[in-house]
Amino acid sequence: xxxxxxxxxxxxxxxxxxxxxxxxxxxxxxxxxxxxxxxxxxxxxxxxxxxxxxxxxxxxxxxxxxxxxxxxxxxxxxxxxxxxxxxxxxxxxxxxxxxxxxxxxxxxxxxxxxxxxxxxxxxxxxxxxxxxxxxxxxxxxxxxxxxxxxxxxxxxxxxxxxxxxxxxxxxxxxxxxxxxxxxxxxxxxxxxxxxxxxxxxxxxxxxxxxxxxxxxxxxxxxxxxx
Amino acid sequence: xxxxxxxxxxxxxxxxxxxxxxxxxxxxxxxxxxxxxxxxxxxxxxxxxxxxxxxxxxxxxxxxxxxxxxxxxxxxxxxxxxxxxxxxxxxxxxxxxxxxxxxxxxxxxxxxxxxxxxxxxxxxxxxxxxxxxxxxxxxxxxxxxxxxxxxxxxxxxxxxxxxxxxxxxxxxxxxxxxxxxxxxxxxxxxxxxxxxxxxxxxxxxxxxxxxxxxxxxxxxxxxxxxxxxxxxxxxxxxxxxxxxx
Ligand SMILES: Nc1ncnc2c1ncn2[C@@H]1O[C@H](COP(=O)(O)OP(=O)(O)OP(=O)(O)O)[C@@H](O)[C@H]1O
Ligand SMILES: [Mg+2]
Numbered sequence: 374x375x376x377x378x379x380x381x382x383x384x385x386x387x388x389x390x391x392x393x394x395x396x397x398x399x400x401x402x403x404x405x406x407x408x409x410x411x412x413x414x415x416x417x418x419x420x421x422x423x424x425x426x427x428x429x430x431x432x433x434x435x436x437x438x439x440x441x442x443x444x445x446x447x448x449x450x451x452x453x454x455x456x457x458x459x460x461x462x463x464x465x466x467x468x469x470x471x472x473x474x475x476x477x478x479x480x481x482x483x484x485x486x487x488x489x490x491x492x493x494x495x496x497x498x499x500x501x502x503x504x505x506x507x508x509x510x511x512x513x514x515x516x517x518x519x520x521x522x523x524x525x526x527x528x529x530x531x532x533x534x535x536x537x538x539x540x541x542x543x544x545x546x547x548x549x550x551x552x553x554x555x556x557x558x559x560x561x562x563x564x565x566x567x568x569x570x571x572x573x574x575x576x577x578x579x580x581x582x583x584x585x586x587x588x589x590x591x592x593x594x595x596x597x598x599x
Numbered sequence: 600x601x602x603x604x605x606x607x608x609x610x611x612x613x614x615x616x617x618x619x620x621x622x623x624x625x626x627x628x629x630x631x632x633x634x635x636x637x638x639x640x641x642x643x644x645x646x647x648x649x650x651x652x653x654x655x656x657x658x659x660x661x662x663x664x665x666x667x668x669x670x671x672x673x674x675x676x677x678x679x680x681x682x683x684x685x686x687x688x689x690x691x692x693x694x695x696x697x698x699x700x701x702x703x704x705x706x707x708x709x710x711x712x713x714x715x716x717x718x719x720x721x722x723x724x725x726x727x728x729x730x731x732x733x734x735x736x737x738x739x740x741x742x743x744x745x746x747x748x749x750x751x752x753x754x755x756x757x758x759x760x761x762x763x764x765x766x767x768x769x770x771x772x773x774x775x776x777x778x779x780x781x782x783x784x785x786x787x788x789x790x791x792x793x794x795x796x797x798x799x800x801x802x803x804x805x806x807x808x809x810x811x812x813x814x815x816x817x818x819x820x821x822x823x824x825x826x827x828x829x830x831x832x833x834x835x836x837x838x839x840x841x842x843x844x
Binding site: 499500502503504505506507508509513517518521522 | 650678679687689693703706751
């Protein structure tokens with residue numbers, strides 16, 4: 374077997390395959406970062422909406438709470454197929470990558486909104502009241518008082534979630550998105566040994582998630598209460 | 600016309616009635632102290648005045664103008680004239696001392712930063728905290744934080760300042776520093792509403808003292824009346840108990 378690897382390796386590590394794997398890696402990273410980035414923005418919006426108390430906004434709160442409770446409870450694979458079947462007829466020609474990224478957004482919005490919400494709620498009520506009596510508006514209170522004090526609660530679990538999602542995007546291979554997992558399968562179908570094919574993919578997943586984990590750990594240390 | 604007039608204010612937390620028909624006024628530059636047992640509603644009255652707890656009845660007038668606690672604009676206006684210092688200081692933990700004092704003038708009142716910082720340093724000097732301008736709240740003692748909180752409130756140039764037991768979380772040595780700071784404010788024409796358990800201090804600085812019990816004002820009068828010859832027996836009980844400590 375070792376011999377087979379030695380003879381195959383030069384064939385495997387050719388320019389064409391490297392580009393192929395590189396593109397797959399970019400898709401995996403792209404789905405995760407774009408999806409979670411957008412999810413973070415919408416998650417933030419949802420978390421803020423849920424902090425409001427105005428009776429006028431209760432229908433909005435009801436909608437976002439239902440959204441979060443619903444999407445946190447369905448498997449990612451199911452979301453992928455729902456999005457596929459909804460988007461295909463509406464916007465034919467949307468790339469599979471686009472469909473997978475939208476799915477990541479939908480799911481990460483729900484999860485990240487919960488992470489952000491618990492961060493916002495970790496800031497003592499008195500800090501918010503003090504901002505109010507100094508005539509800060511809602512946005513100023515959020516940006517100048519609440520968020521700066523909640524990053525250290527929000528960032529570690531948010532980063533952990535994103536790192537985890539790098540792995541979960543492999544489910545998009547079921548849809549036919551040529552991301553890392555699917556690329557590995559294709560290489561093997563082309564006759565390369567699974568050890569080389571999946572070995573390379575494994576290294577790629579590690580190369581994507583390890584720096585992110587380190588970065589999260591760094592943030593956690595930096596933001597820890599002194 | 601009184602500077603601050605509180606007419607028949609009531610307020611509840613859920614079903615619990617905390618303020619009942621509170622009527623009280625303060626003229627410009629007056630120092631009115633609220634005394635009374637724990638749970639009598641002193642803090643709640645201050646919270647109602649600054650618009651953190653909604654009143655369920657009654658009205659508040661500032662310079663003769665009625666405050667509408669349901670209107671954002673009216674609240675904003677009110678908070679432009681009135682400031683509060685809480686018992687728990689509530690400094691913004693993510694900002695250093697100087698920034699705590701300048702943030703409202705710079706970001707809310709749109710004063711030039713330089714000007715606001717000069718003024719803030721002046722106020723910090725006044726409360727004896729100019730050397731700690733760069734420190735963060737968690738690096739300061741309670742008394743130091745309390746004095747910064749007073750400087751922050753003063754930075755908004757309030758005409759009416761509410762002080763809620765600003766010395767009760769401090770050790771006796773710190774109490775003096777903070778009381779000295781407040782004493783220096785009484786000469787500046789700011790109308791002060793003080794909640795305090797420091798009876799000697801209340802007696803010294805107040806123009807009038809209001810005794811509260813179970814959400815009501817039992818008796819209002821000059822300090823000599825309240826502390827020497829109270830009319831109401833409830834006041835007499837409370838004062839004699841607290842003075843004999
Ligand atoms: N957030 C709250 N929710 C429910 N009840 C409250 C709340 N805050 C205060 N109360 C109740 O309202 C009543 C008045 O409280 P308040 O804090 O105004 O009293 P106080 O006179 O300031 O007392 P102290 O001298 O102990 O500070 C008390 O019975 C208290 O339990
Ligand atoms: Mg109180």
